[in-house]
Amino acid sequence: MGKTLFEKIWDAHVVEELPDGTSLIYIDRHLVHEVTSPQAFEGLRLKGKTVRQPKLTFSTMDHNVPTDESRLTISDPVSRAQVEALEKNCSDYGITLYGIGDPHQGIVHMIGPEMGITVPGLTLVCGDSHTSTHGAFGSLAFGIGTSEVEHVLSTQTLRQKKPKTFKVEFTGSLPSHVYSKDMILKLIAEIGTAGGTGTVFEFCGEAVEALSMEARMTMCNMSIEGGARAGLIAPDETTYAYLREKERPYAPQGEELERAIAEWKKLPSDPDAEFDRTMTINVSSLSPQVSWGTSPGMTISVDQAVPQLDGVPGYSEEDVSKALEYMGLEPGQRLEDAHLDTVFIGSCTNARIEDLRIAAEILRGQKKADHIRLLVVPGSQQVRLQAEAEGLDKIFTAAGAEWRWAGCSMCLAMNPDKLEPKERCASTSNRNFEGRQGAGGRTHLMSPAMAATAAVAGKIVDIRTWKGGAK
Structure with a gap:
């Protein structure tokens, strides 16, 4: 064998x-x-x-x-x-x-x-x-x-x-x-x-x-x-x-x-x-995914509503209720109806040059929503230098983003880049646990493309149908 x-x-x-x-x-x-x-x-x-x-x-x-x-x-x-x-x-x-x-x-x-x-x-x-x-x-x-x-x-x-x-x-x-x-x-x-x-x-x-x-x-x-x-x-x-x-x-x-x-x-x-x-997943009809709760397993397609208390396999109604209370969401709510405060593009999950190119293509010629704080943090100094050589940093700053030096940044609350209590963040990082990005902070995991689009729209939206247009 x-x-x-x-x-x-x-x-x-x-x-x-x-x-x-x-x-x-x-x-x-x-x-x-x-x-x-x-x-x-x-x-x-x-x-x-x-x-x-x-x-x-x-x-x-x-x-x-x-x-x-x-x-x-x-x-x-x-x-x-x-x-x-x-x-x-x-x-x-x-x-x-x-x-x-x-x-x-x-x-x-x-x-x-x-x-x-x-x-x-x-x-x-x-x-x-x-x-x-x-x-x-x-x-x-x-x-x-x-x-x-x-x-x-x-x-x-x-x-x-x-x-x-x-x-x-x-x-x-x-x-x-x-x-x-x-x-x-x-x-x-x-x-x-x-x-x-x-x-x-x-x-x-x-x-x-x-x-x-x-x-x-x-x-x-x-x-x-x-x-x-x-x-x-x-x-x-x-x-x-x-x-x-x-x-x-x-x-x-x-x-x-x-x-x-x-x-x-x-x-x-x-x-x-x-x-x-073994397991097989066909991706041909896969939609952009967004987490709604306090675990990466609490994730839905962006065009779906927040699940009902008894609608999440593997989680009890108590688990779901607790997660929704922490996240400030209700069953059946659309994620685009939740007020968004911050967008974080970075972390060891999505801060490579390819990720920054994807985000820059969406932000090119655009402005972030006035109420949004947008952090773009390259995962390494080599990525930062390459991004600057390609002019990506100019695209980010023109869009109103903070262009940062390399580090884990807002992926976790071990440095100055933290969320305030009840502050809601669209994040390209890997974890959305309670307090992961700051005590009381609310994290929605998604791709760099979805995060960049949310920064411009000022809320979580479906990049495929957003009226502002996805490039």
Whole structure:
């Protein structure tokens, strides 16, 4: 019997099968940021340990850093302490750091692919749940806890229980104004936020094969929102073209790259491979998706009304009622009738150059609604520089947006970019939990195209039929 993509990577990295049924696996790359690493490094010091493979660990600052001009002088004492701790830890242990002011600084899941740290067939971990992003390259990538960060730093290995496999095939072709963000939100709405628990998704099918690398990263990024340990997409010519596109310092180059590609072509799941679970979604009639509640699983098509209390599979009436109360919505209400305050285009889900190009095309020659605050935050300094070289920043600022420096920004309330209580936000990020973007803040997840359109319309609208016109 053949093997799945996941099984090929897993089996190649098992160091030892342990008596308790778990496996000790080798970790090829370790990414570190300022929030989940201080305790791990302190643990090393207290135990007198060193970093086993410092050249396989890469770090940056993203969660806490301000994205405005105050980024160089962080006022929050906790954030400043974490940033300073990362600087010291990387210096003490010889770890590569892309710090504030470095041209390669950015969200950890953005700079990995940009720098060629992420390539097919690897195991990659980080103290951050959205490490699943890197699975778009056919690498087994997942988030770990702080104690596990310490373990990887000191041993370059990790003890894990082998997950099950979950094949999700997307068939058909995406309609206009519908994107990979809509595909993954649709999946999560179908299976719920626990639907993939204990599994690794493998996304496949003609609709996935047609996606760019940026769009694939968006899908894999939100695998964790579907409860999965990780998400995978088999490497193909799109993957190889991305790696050939320009020099990526940590990726193979020239003939070495071509030899690596020959090996990577062996990674896709064999035709006779068996999965523990399979599912098919046809995207040909898929509509833009928008979350209405306090979980990514609480998502509907933009042309649907907010569901009734008993109309959300997997959630009790109490769950739905509580979510609607928090969000300030009523059953049967249209989302376009809810007052909107803020639009956030950014995060490790949708702050790549492709996302900014999509948003800029909608905002070109337009103005945001007067009552809307519009933040556009590139996910990395490299994306920021490329956007400015293409003149996208001029389009954003002409539309009335705030053009920011790289960072996690309003994805989560760990930096100055926060929502006020009851402030409603159209967001391209990945989570809409209570307080995720600020205490009492109300988050609606959607694609960059939908968010940019909402900024101009001043409310959530269907980009396909909005009277202002979708470009």
